[in-house]
Amino acid sequence: MPRWIGVDGWEVEPIVLNGRQLLRVRHLGYHIAYCRSVGKVARHVDLADLVEVVQLPTQ
Structure with missing residues (x-):
């Protein structure tokens, strides 16, 4: 699942909550x-x- 991080501890991730993206x-x-x-x-x-x-894939 994709997620994005930024400076100073910010994080954004897609989720599904109560059937909504x-x-x-x-x-x-x-x-x-x-x-x-x-x-x-x-x-x-x-x-x-x-x-x-x-x-990255692990071996």
């Missing part, structure tokens, strides 16, 4: 918001600071 925003592990769009995520964190976390 949302983006969960956390800061330093604390819940900040559930967002329905990327535009709403941008209210909390600078999107340019986010990088996707890629899991």
